[in-house]
Amino acid sequence: MFESLAEKLEGVFKRLKGRGRLDEENVQEALKEIRMALLEADVNFKVVKDFIEDVRVRAIGQDVLESITPGQQIVKIVYDRLVELLGGTSSQLKFGNRFPAPIMLVGLQGCGKTTTSVKLARVLAKSGKRVGLVSADVYRPAAMEQLRVMGEKIGAPVIAADSKQNPVKICVDAVEESKRKGYEVLILDTAGRLHIDAEMMEELKQIKSAVNPSEILFVADAMTGQDAVNVAAKFNEMLGIDGVIMTKMDGDARGGAALSLKAVIGKPLKYVGVGEKIDAMEVFHPERMASRILGMGDILSLVEKAQTVVDEKKARELEQRIRKNEFTLGDFREQLLQIKKMGSLQDIMGMIPGFSKIKSLKQAAPDERELVKIVAIIDSMTIKERNNYLLIDGRRRKRIALGSGTSVQDVNQLLKNYAEIKKMMKRFTSKGGLKALRRGNFRF
Structure with missing residues (x-):
């Protein structure tokens, strides 16, 4: 995803390291190129502005310009700032002391919520959790059947629901069923729409009020760029979310959404989907992603x-x-x-x-x-x-x-x-x- 950005930054740093000494003019020239690279990667304009200013303040200092390796010092500054921009550290799910701990997945239609629900169930099951799934999507044809079939593939129990039932009741009943069966976590796959509307938000608010989820995770499609960030901000404003799962991170999107999310909405990116297969989901590590963007690899x-x-x-x-x-x-x-x-x-x-x-x-x-x-x-x-x-x-x-x-x-x-x-x-x-x-x- 970040290949184009990584290539551009690599070119900037190569020229910086090629200079024996640096002055303010050299740094400003490099920052201008970094700014253009970030904007071309579809990073939010205000985020880029703050990022460049912060790097400029840190880079134009006596300790950097008069050091033996000023170019490498600036690379380190950009790396540190990228890590901060991406969230600082990986963010874990909070389950609290509730059994089951409901986790509510929300987002627009087509962002991959149902597939993501199953992927998340697999990740949590591998960590030793007993996980149940339920679909509260009574609008999309075959949504419940899709979750049941995919759940079977990974051996995760899917609580049966009737598409004629009220979505709020489906979720409440699923929580009670999970208690009886001893599930530690219940993943709620909620319905999406083609766009945000009052009816959709009201339904989600009612589900939130009825089950009091441990976490509400917004599922964002990386391919939609800054639209994903804007929609996440709207969901956070109207519903209150705890984090983001970004899908299609293996695609050819420019990556600006991932770099903008934390700064724009103040919520961490917790997981990323890196392929179509059910096992293609990973915990998001800001420091590892920053390392890959700067061409340093990711051995861990x-x-x-x-x-x-x-x-x-x-x-x-x-x-x-x-x-x-x-x-x-x-x-x-x-x-x-x-x-x-x-x-x-x-x-x-x-x-x-x-x-x-x-x-x-x-x-x-x-x-x-x-x-x-x-x-x-x-x-x-x-x-x-x-x-x-x-x-x-x-x-x-x-x-x-x-x-x-x-x-x-x-x-x-x-x-x-x-x-x-x-x-x-x-x-x-x-x-x-x-x-x-x-x-x-x-x-x-």
Whole structure:
């Protein structure tokens, strides 16, 4: 999402670091470019104005201009200010001492409330909470059925409701049902409209009054830009919200809404949707997002993603096979599938520090369809062929290509790449490999 902004800021900081010394004129010139970059990213005008002024005051000081590395000092100032702009620290949900703790999701129609309800239920269930779901949307056809089907996919109980009932009664009855069944959290998927209207707000106010939710979360569509911020502000003014969940953060929106929310409405961004799959929701970490915007990567999020898909026992077994030079095509396939589970390859690479600064790597970013092709080729092999690729002669290559819907050239390329990987692993695990790595002179 922030790729364009990150590239522009990277260019500004590269020029700053290229200067041995800085003066006020250099700083003002850089701030003008940063201002334009933020405005082009659709950040709220007043937010940009305050941001630039704050950075200017901090940057034009003796400690910065007379330091040995003034360019890096300014990058640090911009980073700190971005973290503040994004909310400072991650904001956790507040459940209080109530059982169940009702969490009310609100927003306009089409912002993704129902999908977000299920994603949030999955996140909370993984943290050990017993979570129930209920749909109070009696207006949108099949809204209740959609929640039921999606809830089944993650094994979350969805409390049955009648579309002919009053939405307030549905929510009140669901709270009582949750008490009986011992749910710790109840997520209320409320109805949306194409735009804010008095009837919609009155219904939401009545639900709020009847169930006294622990949290009211506004679901915002990142693709709508500043409109999302304006609508969130209106909901906060009329209903009072506790935070925001932003959907479609994996899209090509410019990112201005995420950068403007906290400053405009004073409420934190708590979760972000980073894909269409049910597991594609993350806690929002301001410091990690600021780091990615400035091209510094996000190792913590990368590690967390890896931990969710990696089986520790299998990882140890794989390590032993690599040490014994027994890494097979079957192992290669398994690793590719685990990487795929972590999400978009482009997103994963964006978490690697320095990746955004290497143009050749960015241009060579892998096509995710290649992963599908590689897995299909390996799936078309026999177990013997996967365990010993040297068995795969010309006749077998033709059969594998035909079975996987690819070409012989594709099969040849996979086997060539796999052979190179095996060679690299053998060198790395050889007697002197680890010592060479520690000395910093290991060569692939």
